[in-house]
Amino acid sequence: MIKHLVFAVLALGLWSGAALAEGPVTIGYLGLQDDPRYHPDIVYTRIEIAPGGNPVDGATMGIDDLKVVSDAVGQTVSLDHQEAADATSLTAKVQAMVTAGEHFIILDLPADLVEQVATATKDLPVTLINATAPEDRLRSLCLPNLLHTAASDRMNADAMVQYLRTRNWTKVLMLVGPLERDKAMADAFRASADRQRLNVVDTRTFTLATDPANRESNNSQLITGNADYDVVYVADNQGEFSRYLPYDTQLPRLVIGSTGLAASEWQWSWDRDGSTQVTVRFEELTKGRRMTGQDWATWIAAKSIVTAYAKARSDDYAKIAEYIRSSRLRMDGSKGVQLNFRPWDGQMRMPIVLATHNAVIAEAPLDGFLHETNTLDTLGTDEPEQQCL
Amino acid sequence: MKRLAILAAVAFATAISVLPAWAAGTGMIFVSTEKGNEVVVLDQDHNIVKRIETSRRPRDMHFNADKSLLYVACGDDDVIDVIDVATLEVVDHIPTGPSPEVFAFSPDEKQILVSNEEDSRLEVIDMESRLSVQDIPTGAEPEGVIVSKDGKTAYVTSEVADMVHVVDTATGAVTKNILVGTRPRRFILTPDGSELWVSCELSSEIYIIDTATNEIKGDSLIFVPPGFREEDVTPVGLAITKDGSKVLLSLGRANHVAIIDAKSHDVLQYVLVGKRAWSVDLSSDETKAYVANGLSDDITIIDMASMKPEISIPIGRVPHSVVIDD
Numbered sequence: 001m002i003k004h005l006v007f008a009v010l011a012l013g014l015w016s017g018a019a020l021a022e023g024p025v026t027i028g029y030l031g032l033q034d035d036p037r038y039h040p041d042i043v044y045t046r047i048e049i050a051p052g053g054n055p056v057d058g059a060t061m062g063i064d065d066l067k068v069v070s071d072a073v074g075q076t077v078s079l080d081h082q083e084a085a086d087a088t089s090l091t092a093k094v095q096a097m098v099t100a101g102e103h104f105i106i107l108d109l110p111a112d113l114v115e116q117v118a119t120a121t122k123d124l125p126v127t128l129i130n131a132t133a134p135e136d137r138l139r140s141l142c143l144p145n146l147l148h149t150a151a152s153d154r155m156n157a158d159a160m161v162q163y164l165r166t167r168n169w170t171k172v173l174m175l176v177g178p179l180e181r182d183k184a185m186a187d188a189f190r191a192s193a194d195r196q197r198l199n200v201v202d203t204r205t206f207t208l209a210t211d212p213a214n215r216e217s218n219n220s221q222l223i224t225g226n227a228d229y230d231v232v233y234v235a236d237n238q239g240e241f242s243r244y245l246p247y248d249t250q251l252p253r254l255v256i257g258s259t260g261l262a263a264s265e266w267q268w269s270w271d272r273d274g275s276t277q278v279t280v281r282f283e284e285l286t287k288g289r290r291m292t293g294q295d296w297a298t299w300i301a302a303k304s305i306v307t308a309y310a311k312a313r314s315d316d317y318a319k320i321a322e323y324i325r326s327s328r329l330r331m332d333g334s335k336g337v338q339l340n341f342r343p344w345d346g347q348m349r350m351p352i353v354l355a356t357h358n359a360v361i362a363e364a365p366l367d368g369f370l371h372e373t374n375t376l377d378t379l380g381t382d383e384p385e386q387q388c389l
Numbered sequence: 390m391k392r393l394a395i396l397a398a399v400a401f402a403t404a405i406s407v408l409p410a411w412a413a414g415t416g417m418i419f420v421s422t423e424k425g426n427e428v429v430v431l432d433q434d435h436n437i438v439k440r441i442e443t444s445r446r447p448r449d450m451h452f453n454a455d456k457s458l459l460y461v462a463c464g465d466d467d468v469i470d471v472i473d474v475a476t477l478e479v480v481d482h483i484p485t486g487p488s489p490e491v492f493a494f495s496p497d498e499k500q501i502l503v504s505n506e507e508d509s510r511l512e513v514i515d516m517e518s519r520l521s522v523q524d525i526p527t528g529a530e531p532e533g534v535i536v537s538k539d540g541k542t543a544y545v546t547s548e549v550a551d552m553v554h555v556v557d558t559a560t561g562a563v564t565k566n567i568l569v570g571t572r573p574r575r576f577i578l579t580p581d582g583s584e585l586w587v588s589c590e591l592s593s594e595i596y597i598i599d600t601a602t603n604e605i606k607g608d609s610l611i612f613v614p615p616g617f618r619e620e621d622v623t624p625v626g627l628a629i630t631k632d633g634s635k636v637l638l639s640l641g642r643a644n645h646v647a648i649i650d651a652k653s654h655d656v657l658q659y660v661l662v663g664k665r666a667w668s669v670d671l672s673s674d675e676t677k678a679y680v681a682n683g684l685s686d687d688i689t690i691i692d693m694a695s696m697k698p699e700i701s702i703p704i705g706r707v708p709h710s711v712v713i714d715d
Contacts, residue, residue, distance in 0.1 A: 065529045065550075066529075068566070069528065069550045072566040274530060274572075277488075281507075281529070330571045330592045332548070332571050337591065338592055376620075
């Protein structure tokens with residue numbers, strides 16, 4: 001079919017008189033050089049078992065998605081993507097960005113670097129949005145300049161525990177890996193399991209080896225033996241142990257956590273709430289990459305910043321920063337409900353998907369988990385529990 | 390079973406031809422099912438007469454003026470299917486851009502204006518030549534489309550940009566962008582054409598736009614049934630009575646339809662329907678309203694006199710829209 005394209009010009013001047021914030025807007029994006037989190041998983045045969053990809057793609061798409069909004073208020077939004085190798089140089093990057101007039105920076109960094117960079121720059125006129133570090137510790141820093149669009153470990157754990165409680169699978173065997181990340185994830189799960197009165201029958205540490213002297217901790221069948229449980233929860237951020245765990249447990253039970261059923265901000269197979277369009281747009285942008293939870297978190301971070309610039313009706317950083325933190329921000333993350341940031345810890349409240357490798361099995365909060373003000377706050381640290389470090 | 394259905398359809402068609410009282414229409418109910426890839430046809434007694442196989446992901450539906458043809462936007466095959474209402478067969482396909490969702494006719498029915506969800510365009514298709522004569526860029530995920538009675542102005546929502554684009558149909562130019570609530574979905578125009586109502590799914594609001602100035606009129610409206618919270622309300626479908634007195638609004642995840650006084654904006658009744666109430670339509674005599682319930686795979690029929698749900702009827706996978714041939 002021949003298409004006669006008529007290129008329409010989108011009219012400017014939306015809020016005549018009120019649109020003070022016209023002009024260029026640059027959003028910072030700070031990543032870690034050669035971030036190991038995004039290496040393609042490679043087994044020794046050099047076959048990739050998970051394609052790598054940089055979540056900066058999500059931020060790029062977020063800006064592009066809202067271009068028509070920025071255009072309407074006379075703003076031209078661009079992304080300043082920078083990388084550095086350590087805390088000192090990352091902090092210097094933030095300072096340079098702020099000097100250049102960038103007041104919102106998306107951080108795509110591991111937790112320890114988020115903490116160091118955010119602490120070092122807490123007095124600067126800048127809002128940092130942590131998009132990829134799930135550690136709850138960062139939410140307890142109570143830094144006024146730090147927001148989070150990555151779901152916290154506790155949010156993911158609460159989602160999973162709500163599901164186990166709903167199914168009445170209450171006896172859990174916990175397997176925990178050697179990494180700090182594994183321990184953080186497991187700690188959040190344990191706290192959540194306690195709140196919902198699940199029975200953690202045992203917690204065992206696995207190791208990656210075939211060393212016969214340590215069979216009890218490196219053999220799937222032995223490490224899952226001598227206990228009675230409904231499910232096995234495994235915290236394994238490296239992924240090499242958990243990959244071989246399903247179908248190899250001593251009892252015929254399901255595996256959840258880092259494999260099997262996993263909790264995340266996003267999964268590509270979710271097909272409600274307009275999520276299909278988001279996944280398809282992302283695949284087109286990235287030539288076929290499937291959107292991950294990290295991509296979703298940088299996407300919603302960029303969208304939140306662009307929205308705040310467009311809707312705060314001011315070019316004063318303080319006003320825009322106030323807007324993004326207020327309940328007036330009602331973001332659409334294609335998860336069926338409006339999203340905004342919790343005032344007590346700067347965490348974006350959001351539904352969590354519980355998914356296998358190719359299907360979303362449940363979306364939390366699950367039916368029946370109620371809250372006095374907002375059911376999304378059944379996921380993660382609630383206001384009365386909040387403690388600042 | 391299939392033969393029975395065909396027999397019923399034949400009997401029905403015969404009945405239509407002998408009963409002059411039905412001359413205005415068959416009274417049949419048409420429901421598109423997004424995941425069933427079919428338009429389900431029910432008779433006045435709510436018996437399923439036929440499941441018409443369509444292109445994939447049928448969504449919005451409209452009759453032509455004399456109701457001889459039913460047009461169905463099929464999102465996964467990039468076509469609008471055309472169903473012959475007399476024979477209940479798909480007789481034609483009109484190609485569109487990627488992922489057509491909602492569409493409207495120009496008043497003279499010479500053009501179809503369709504929102505193409507995946508390439509962010511409002512496409513204008515000439516009905517005779519089947520050519521795309523205008524392709525108007527919108528914000529991402531355009532959805533609701535409506536054309537003013539004089540045909541001069543089209544309105545389209547962008548779900549991602551939180552905007553209503555005002556389009557001059559003569560030039561295809563966007564003449565104004567009106568920023569509304571989060572994820573704007575569908576429209577109605579009041580019968581006098583003075584007000585455009587827009588449902589904003591994720592901010593739970595209804596915006597009313599004054600079509601004379603294309604400015605937002607007053608505060609946004611929020612309708613929360615008893616026992617629900619504002620964030621549980623995700624309004625989508627809209628319908629209005631011919632006298633412009635009552636508006637029906639489906640509340641999505643709140644599983645209710647609000648019947649609203651169009652002048653005072655007071656809620657006359659919240660009607661409990663199925664899960665994720667979506668599109669809503671009225672019969673021509675306005676005695677019944679029909680609601681597609683996307684997540685309980687059924688439709689609910691509301692009696693407008695008592696403003697109570699009358700019956701819910703199982704339909705198929707993910708009902709999207711309901712229209713009535715009467």
